Amino acid sequence: MRARVFVTLKPSVFDPQGRTIADALHSLGYQNVADVRQGKYFELDLATTERAEAERLAADVADKVLANPVIESYRIEVDGS
Protein backbone atom coordinates (compact mmCIF):
# COMPACT_ATOMS: atom_id res chain seq x y z
CA MET A 1 0.00 0.00 0.00
CA ARG A 2 1.01 3.58 -0.43
CA ALA A 3 0.89 6.18 2.32
CA ARG A 4 1.25 9.89 1.72
CA VAL A 5 2.52 11.93 4.64
CA PHE A 6 2.13 15.72 4.65
CA VAL A 7 4.30 17.47 7.24
CA THR A 8 3.69 21.16 7.91
CA LEU A 9 4.73 23.65 10.54
CA LYS A 10 2.05 24.10 13.17
CA PRO A 11 -0.15 27.17 12.58
CA SER A 12 1.41 28.89 15.61
CA VAL A 13 4.95 28.52 14.21
CA PHE A 14 6.32 31.23 11.91
CA ASP A 15 7.20 29.84 8.47
CA PRO A 16 10.00 31.98 6.99
CA GLN A 17 10.04 30.07 3.69
CA GLY A 18 6.28 30.35 3.25
CA ARG A 19 6.39 34.07 3.98
CA THR A 20 9.17 34.61 1.44
CA ILE A 21 7.26 32.66 -1.21
CA ALA A 22 4.15 34.75 -0.46
CA ASP A 23 6.19 37.95 -0.84
CA ALA A 24 7.58 36.67 -4.15
CA LEU A 25 4.07 35.89 -5.42
CA HIS A 26 2.91 39.36 -4.43
CA SER A 27 5.78 40.89 -6.37
CA LEU A 28 4.65 38.83 -9.39
CA GLY A 29 1.21 40.36 -9.13
CA TYR A 30 -0.63 37.59 -7.28
CA GLN A 31 -2.15 39.96 -4.75
CA ASN A 32 -4.99 37.55 -4.07
CA VAL A 33 -2.65 34.95 -2.59
CA ALA A 34 -3.04 36.13 0.98
CA ASP A 35 -0.46 33.84 2.54
CA VAL A 36 1.60 30.69 1.87
CA ARG A 37 2.57 27.89 4.21
CA GLN A 38 5.06 25.36 2.88
CA GLY A 39 5.88 21.88 4.11
CA LYS A 40 7.19 18.45 3.21
CA TYR A 41 5.53 15.61 1.34
CA PHE A 42 6.55 11.96 1.63
CA GLU A 43 5.30 8.93 -0.31
CA LEU A 44 5.86 5.67 1.52
CA ASP A 45 5.60 2.38 -0.35
CA LEU A 46 4.61 -0.08 2.36
CA ALA A 47 5.04 -3.84 2.16
CA THR A 48 1.60 -4.58 3.52
CA THR A 49 -1.88 -5.05 2.09
CA GLU A 50 -3.64 -4.27 5.38
CA ARG A 51 -5.00 -0.76 5.50
CA ALA A 52 -4.90 -0.55 9.31
CA GLU A 53 -1.34 -1.82 9.36
CA ALA A 54 -0.34 0.74 6.70
CA GLU A 55 -1.87 3.56 8.72
CA ARG A 56 -0.18 2.38 11.90
CA LEU A 57 3.21 2.06 10.19
CA ALA A 58 2.99 5.47 8.51
CA ALA A 59 1.97 7.14 11.78
CA ASP A 60 4.83 5.43 13.61
CA VAL A 61 7.37 6.67 11.04
CA ALA A 62 5.88 10.16 11.04
CA ASP A 63 5.89 10.35 14.85
CA LYS A 64 9.42 9.10 15.30
CA VAL A 65 11.24 10.44 12.26
CA LEU A 66 9.43 12.49 9.62
CA ALA A 67 7.98 15.19 11.88
CA ASN A 68 9.26 17.04 14.94
CA PRO A 69 6.23 17.32 17.24
CA VAL A 70 7.52 20.55 18.80
CA ILE A 71 7.10 22.51 15.57
CA GLU A 72 5.35 20.28 13.06
CA SER A 73 2.12 18.37 12.58
CA TYR A 74 1.31 15.80 9.92
CA ARG A 75 -1.56 14.27 7.99
CA ILE A 76 -1.60 10.78 6.49
CA GLU A 77 -3.52 9.45 3.49
CA VAL A 78 -3.43 5.75 2.68
CA ASP A 79 -4.62 4.28 -0.59
CA GLY A 80 -4.64 0.67 -1.73
CA SER A 81 -3.07 -0.79 -4.84
Next chain:
Amino acid sequence: MRFGVVVFPGSNCDEDALHAARDVFGQDAGYLWHKDADLKGADVLILPGGFAHGDYLRTGAMARFSPIMAPVRAFAERGGPVLGICNGFQILLEAGLLPGAMLRNKGLQYRCEHVHLRVEQTDTPFTCAGRAGQVLRIPIGHGEGNYFAPPDMLERIEANRQVILRYTDAAGRVDEASNPNGSVHAIAALCNELRNVVGMMPHPERACEALLGGVDGRVVFESIIETFRGAENPALHAVGRPF
Protein backbone atom coordinates in the same frame (compact mmCIF):
# COMPACT_ATOMS: atom_id res chain seq x y z
CA MET B 1 39.61 15.12 33.22
CA ARG B 2 39.03 13.94 29.68
CA PHE B 3 37.09 15.60 26.85
CA GLY B 4 35.19 13.34 24.47
CA VAL B 5 34.31 14.88 21.09
CA VAL B 6 31.50 12.95 19.43
CA VAL B 7 32.02 12.56 15.68
CA PHE B 8 29.02 11.88 13.45
CA PRO B 9 29.30 11.31 9.69
CA GLY B 10 29.07 14.92 8.50
CA SER B 11 30.49 16.58 11.61
CA ASN B 12 32.94 19.27 10.51
CA CYS B 13 33.89 21.18 13.67
CA ASP B 14 35.12 18.09 15.54
CA GLU B 15 38.79 18.87 14.89
CA ASP B 16 38.34 22.48 16.01
CA ALA B 17 36.73 21.31 19.26
CA LEU B 18 39.48 18.78 19.90
CA HIS B 19 42.14 21.37 19.04
CA ALA B 20 40.70 23.85 21.54
CA ALA B 21 40.47 21.30 24.36
CA ARG B 22 43.79 19.56 23.74
CA ASP B 23 46.12 22.10 22.13
CA VAL B 24 44.84 25.42 23.48
CA PHE B 25 43.92 24.26 26.98
CA GLY B 26 46.26 21.26 27.33
CA GLN B 27 43.50 18.85 28.35
CA ASP B 28 43.25 15.14 27.71
CA ALA B 29 40.86 14.77 24.79
CA GLY B 30 39.82 12.23 22.19
CA TYR B 31 37.22 11.46 19.58
CA LEU B 32 34.19 9.22 20.05
CA TRP B 33 32.64 7.71 16.92
CA HIS B 34 28.86 7.84 16.58
CA LYS B 35 28.73 4.03 16.47
CA ASP B 36 30.68 3.63 19.71
CA ALA B 37 28.78 1.89 22.48
CA ASP B 38 30.52 3.65 25.37
CA LEU B 39 32.14 6.99 26.19
CA LYS B 40 35.68 5.64 26.76
CA GLY B 41 36.11 7.38 30.09
CA ALA B 42 35.18 10.89 28.95
CA ASP B 43 34.29 13.29 31.78
CA VAL B 44 32.83 15.96 29.53
CA LEU B 45 31.21 15.54 26.11
CA ILE B 46 31.19 17.92 23.16
CA LEU B 47 28.75 17.38 20.29
CA PRO B 48 30.42 19.50 17.61
CA GLY B 49 29.10 21.50 14.67
CA GLY B 50 28.54 20.22 11.16
CA PHE B 51 25.81 18.41 9.28
CA ALA B 52 25.38 15.08 11.07
CA HIS B 53 24.19 12.39 8.65
CA GLY B 54 23.78 15.20 6.10
CA ASP B 55 20.86 16.84 7.93
CA TYR B 56 18.70 16.03 4.91
CA LEU B 57 15.41 15.59 6.79
CA ARG B 58 15.84 18.11 9.61
CA THR B 59 18.99 19.25 11.38
CA GLY B 60 19.96 16.67 14.00
CA ALA B 61 16.99 14.45 13.18
CA MET B 62 18.94 11.32 12.29
CA ALA B 63 21.86 11.82 14.69
CA ARG B 64 19.66 11.11 17.67
CA PHE B 65 19.39 7.51 16.44
CA SER B 66 23.16 7.00 16.40
CA PRO B 67 24.25 4.26 18.84
CA ILE B 68 26.40 6.66 20.88
CA MET B 69 23.31 8.67 21.83
CA ALA B 70 22.18 5.99 24.33
CA PRO B 71 25.31 6.36 26.52
CA VAL B 72 25.25 10.13 25.91
CA ARG B 73 21.68 10.26 27.24
CA ALA B 74 22.57 8.10 30.26
CA PHE B 75 25.63 10.29 30.97
CA ALA B 76 23.48 13.44 30.74
CA GLU B 77 20.82 11.97 33.02
CA ARG B 78 23.50 11.17 35.62
CA GLY B 79 24.48 14.86 35.56
CA GLY B 80 27.51 14.55 33.27
CA PRO B 81 28.39 17.79 31.48
CA VAL B 82 27.41 17.82 27.79
CA LEU B 83 28.00 20.74 25.41
CA GLY B 84 26.29 20.86 22.02
CA ILE B 85 27.71 23.44 19.65
CA CYS B 86 25.67 24.51 16.60
CA ASN B 87 24.69 21.18 14.97
CA GLY B 88 25.42 19.60 18.36
CA PHE B 89 22.78 21.94 19.85
CA GLN B 90 20.35 20.91 17.10
CA ILE B 91 21.01 17.24 17.89
CA LEU B 92 20.39 17.76 21.62
CA LEU B 93 17.04 19.40 20.75
CA GLU B 94 15.99 16.56 18.44
CA ALA B 95 17.09 14.03 21.07
CA GLY B 96 14.92 15.75 23.66
CA LEU B 97 17.89 16.45 25.96
CA LEU B 98 17.06 20.14 25.62
CA PRO B 99 13.59 21.66 25.13
CA GLY B 100 12.41 23.32 21.90
CA ALA B 101 13.33 23.07 18.23
CA MET B 102 15.21 24.89 15.46
CA LEU B 103 13.62 26.57 12.45
CA ARG B 104 15.20 28.00 9.31
CA ASN B 105 16.78 31.40 9.97
CA LYS B 106 14.16 34.12 9.73
CA GLY B 107 15.94 35.74 6.76
CA LEU B 108 16.47 32.28 5.17
CA GLN B 109 20.16 33.02 4.75
CA TYR B 110 23.08 31.08 6.16
CA ARG B 111 24.68 33.51 8.62
CA CYS B 112 28.43 33.31 9.09
CA GLU B 113 29.70 36.23 11.15
CA HIS B 114 30.69 37.39 14.62
CA VAL B 115 27.81 38.15 16.98
CA HIS B 116 27.56 39.64 20.45
CA LEU B 117 26.19 37.51 23.24
CA ARG B 118 25.17 38.46 26.76
CA VAL B 119 25.93 35.94 29.49
CA GLU B 120 22.64 35.37 31.30
CA GLN B 121 23.47 32.59 33.77
CA THR B 122 26.74 31.47 35.29
CA ASP B 123 25.61 28.47 37.35
CA THR B 124 26.32 25.94 34.62
CA PRO B 125 29.53 23.98 34.09
CA PHE B 126 30.07 25.82 30.79
CA THR B 127 29.57 29.43 31.95
CA CYS B 128 30.74 29.47 35.59
CA ALA B 129 33.95 31.34 34.67
CA GLY B 130 31.89 34.15 33.14
CA ARG B 131 30.04 37.10 34.68
CA ALA B 132 26.32 37.67 34.37
CA GLY B 133 25.85 40.56 31.93
CA GLN B 134 29.24 40.04 30.32
CA VAL B 135 29.17 40.54 26.53
CA LEU B 136 31.06 38.02 24.43
CA ARG B 137 31.97 38.29 20.74
CA ILE B 138 31.92 34.83 19.16
CA PRO B 139 31.29 33.65 15.58
CA ILE B 140 28.21 31.84 14.33
CA GLY B 141 27.77 29.84 11.11
CA HIS B 142 24.35 28.32 10.53
CA GLY B 143 21.23 28.25 8.38
CA GLU B 144 18.91 26.81 11.00
CA GLY B 145 19.49 28.57 14.28
CA ASN B 146 16.08 30.16 14.70
CA TYR B 147 15.29 28.77 18.13
CA PHE B 148 11.62 28.13 18.84
CA ALA B 149 9.66 26.93 21.84
CA PRO B 150 5.88 27.14 22.24
CA PRO B 151 4.70 29.78 24.76
CA ASP B 152 4.16 27.44 27.73
CA MET B 153 7.56 25.78 27.23
CA LEU B 154 9.22 29.18 26.80
CA GLU B 155 7.67 30.40 30.03
CA ARG B 156 9.08 27.38 31.88
CA ILE B 157 12.52 27.85 30.32
CA GLU B 158 12.65 31.49 31.40
CA ALA B 159 11.26 30.75 34.89
CA ASN B 160 13.94 28.08 35.39
CA ARG B 161 16.69 30.47 34.19
CA GLN B 162 17.63 28.04 31.42
CA VAL B 163 18.60 30.76 28.91
CA ILE B 164 22.39 30.95 29.09
CA LEU B 165 23.28 33.36 26.26
CA ARG B 166 21.21 35.91 24.33
CA TYR B 167 22.04 37.70 21.07
CA THR B 168 22.57 41.40 21.83
CA ASP B 169 24.34 44.45 20.45
CA ALA B 170 27.89 45.29 21.57
CA ALA B 171 26.50 47.01 24.67
CA GLY B 172 24.50 43.94 25.74
CA ARG B 173 21.08 45.22 24.67
CA VAL B 174 18.60 42.85 23.05
CA ASP B 175 17.22 44.29 19.82
CA GLU B 176 15.93 42.89 16.56
CA ALA B 177 18.92 44.04 14.51
CA SER B 178 21.31 42.04 16.70
CA ASN B 179 19.32 38.82 16.43
CA PRO B 180 20.89 37.01 13.46
CA ASN B 181 18.28 34.31 12.97
CA GLY B 182 14.98 35.33 14.58
CA SER B 183 15.35 33.17 17.70
CA VAL B 184 12.52 33.67 20.16
CA HIS B 185 13.62 35.84 23.12
CA ALA B 186 16.98 36.20 21.30
CA ILE B 187 18.03 32.82 22.71
CA ALA B 188 21.53 31.77 21.60
CA ALA B 189 22.21 29.12 24.26
CA LEU B 190 20.24 27.24 26.84
CA CYS B 191 20.61 24.48 29.41
CA ASN B 192 18.41 21.67 30.71
CA GLU B 193 16.67 21.78 34.08
CA LEU B 194 19.57 19.93 35.74
CA ARG B 195 21.86 22.61 34.16
CA ASN B 196 24.53 20.09 33.06
CA VAL B 197 23.49 19.94 29.38
CA VAL B 198 24.12 23.14 27.41
CA GLY B 199 23.44 23.87 23.75
CA MET B 200 24.71 26.95 21.92
CA MET B 201 24.61 28.12 18.32
CA PRO B 202 27.81 30.23 18.53
CA HIS B 203 31.16 28.46 18.14
CA PRO B 204 33.37 29.05 21.22
CA GLU B 205 36.00 26.66 19.83
CA ARG B 206 36.56 29.13 16.97
CA ALA B 207 37.26 31.96 19.40
CA CYS B 208 40.01 30.65 21.68
CA GLU B 209 43.08 32.13 20.00
CA ALA B 210 43.86 35.75 19.09
CA LEU B 211 45.08 34.53 15.71
CA LEU B 212 41.51 33.53 14.89
CA GLY B 213 40.14 36.99 15.64
CA GLY B 214 39.08 36.75 19.25
CA VAL B 215 39.37 34.83 22.49
CA ASP B 216 35.91 35.28 24.00
CA GLY B 217 35.08 31.61 23.48
CA ARG B 218 37.72 30.68 26.04
CA VAL B 219 35.29 31.32 28.89
CA VAL B 220 33.30 28.21 27.91
CA PHE B 221 36.37 25.95 28.10
CA GLU B 222 37.73 27.72 31.20
CA SER B 223 34.38 27.13 32.88
CA ILE B 224 34.35 23.39 32.40
CA ILE B 225 38.03 23.08 33.36
CA GLU B 226 37.37 25.13 36.50
CA THR B 227 34.35 22.96 37.24
CA PHE B 228 36.58 19.92 37.46
CA ARG B 229 39.41 21.71 39.24
CA GLY B 230 37.70 22.63 42.47
CA ALA B 231 35.20 20.58 44.42
CA GLU B 232 34.20 23.81 46.16
CA ASN B 233 33.13 25.40 42.90
CA PRO B 234 29.48 26.53 43.11
CA ALA B 235 28.82 25.13 39.65
CA LEU B 236 29.48 21.65 40.97
CA HIS B 237 26.90 22.13 43.65
CA ALA B 238 24.54 23.61 41.10
CA VAL B 239 24.57 20.35 39.15
CA GLY B 240 24.88 18.28 42.31
CA ARG B 241 28.11 16.80 40.94
CA PRO B 242 26.62 13.40 40.28
CA PHE B 243 29.16 12.84 37.52
